[in-house]
Amino acid sequence: MKKKITILPGDGIGKEVTTSGKKVLEQIADCFGHEFIFDYALIGHEAIEATGNPLPDETLTKLKNSDAVLFGAVGHPKYDNDPSAKIRPEQGLLKMRKELGLYANLRPIKLFDELLEASSIKPEILKGADILFFRELTGDVYFGERGRKDNNDTAYDTMIYSRYEVERIAHKAFKAAQTRSKKLTSVDKANVLESSRLWREVVQDVAKQYPDVTVEHMFVDAAAMKLIQNPKSFDVVVTGNLFGDILTDEASQIAGSMGMLASASVGDTVGLYEPIHGSAHDITGKGVANPLASILSAALLLDISFGLKEEADTVIKAVEQTLKEGYRTRDIADASTPHEKILGTEVMGNV
């Protein structure tokens, strides 16, 4: 198989972890006789520094012409502490999601048995937890109208959803539920928000086409609580962009660490694969970032964009084996990990 993959390192630890992800893709190409052609493009703070634009046209063209994208992260503390900055790294990310039509963000939350002790949650609560989140990614308050009024003293953002946006992500989630335990939880805040009432209405409508799937509607506050109280009560979860952002970061604790979680963004065209962790400037350049989320993103890429199931499984098995042998990065080490098995990003990526 011959494929074009664009690597989009972005900011912070994005560069370190995509290096590991790419290395794994190269090894898979070697072992299985595929030809992957890699190219690089700029996004985020990096792109602003080089071109003034967080998503240069050249990047967008490259992405549209590739068969899959391996992405790192964007963000920089410089903008976070300056609420008045007009150009921001995150604008590049949001514009990319929108322009590529990446409306469905899949975030599988699964704990590797070897990491049962790495989480702050009790092992008996976690054991067997396996959740697949569908986060809507191109709508909601991320893309509604926003601005200031009253002399800059009032600020607003618009949470907004249209029927077709809810329909298409709901269909994806229902289809996934059919291949798993046939249970879908839809999360909203329909007791207060009109956009959530539309969300619930549409999910109820779409549900009629999947009579074999049991649907449960849950308020986001209750879901945030229950995810920790009883993660095993969830299987497939579908929710809007903002609630999905919050709940999946929270759910990372179910997998032991954010450094373990990969995500796939798919939709109309090319698929994009990225860790759910951010740019993490506090640990950038120290070589301690966990590359496994990027490596697992590469596995999702092989599986979802290229249909290479065996290759994807090989990557996952290698990760399992590495953990079984006791190798850990700092974030997933527990007190029982011997010091000499705590590895840096690069070595962990090589193991």
Next chain:
Amino acid sequence: MKKKITILPGDGIGKEVTTSGKKVLEQIADCFGHEFIFDYALIGHEAIEATGNPLPDETLTKLKNSDAVLFGAVGHPKYDNDPSAKIRPEQGLLKMRKELGLYANLRPIKLFDELLEASSIKPEILKGADILFFRELTGDVYFGERGRKDNNDTAYDTMIYSRYEVERIAHKAFKAAQTRSKKLTSVDKANVLESSRLWREVVQDVAKQYPDVTVEHMFVDAAAMKLIQNPKSFDVVVTGNLFGDILTDEASQIAGSMGMLASASVGDTVGLYEPIHGSAHDITGKGVANPLASILSAALLLDISFGLKEEADTVIKAVEQTLKEGYRTRDIADASTPHEKILGTEVMGNV
């Protein structure tokens, strides 16, 4: 001391738990020689059934004329599953918060040592956690313009904040931080939302008046993660209405159960005290609801609205003693609780 207290049971387990809360207030009045005059009023589904209005004028007048309010919960599954319902119990709650100017919702999250094992989070992660949330309660997407367009196929809500709204809650949070460990975490999503950028700007401005307090700004997704990963890293937290709703429900797991958490809503006029749990129709009428959140709400009422510190402490000590003696409701029982010590709502309220 002579005071008028309105009891607002509301829906579901609201009635059961406020009965316990009221009983405790009566006992305190007896022991300490105060005179508390109780009155009842209708809100929520109950009020809709009786008057067609989730917050009848009569209720509002009673509340405005009382010295404090002990509230239960509102909500009913009937409306939750009917996204098109025009009149809803929650409207009564939101209107009440707005009309009474209850802009600051204080949610103390503290684990009683006796419940260390009741949580799904590991005891060593929890031990010593003590967080005070300030949730803004009369602004944000709860009160912005909302509606439908495009033939009902598009729905929107407006997240909106004005400078003075952020200022007044920030001042309350900074003042509280000064009396505690002098550390404040402000939670927003300023990398995406304009209303969050205003929030951050204002908190940064207000911070200048409290040079002894260290402020940390955190994105809501990161906060949702960190609350579970390392709850002890938080002390006072201030955030908007929606993020506060989600994060405090999540944080209930730090205290072992939602059934343990009380909250105080204060602002311009009378103070209102309520459990953070909802109406919980799934357990209504079964007598298994945990009354401690309502009892601890009564303690907050004594402390904050009446300045009766000793009386409030007496209530908290009584709760501690009850837990120490091994009594539990179902939600906070762990495997080591002997069956005969698992009590129903009424008995737990009497102990």
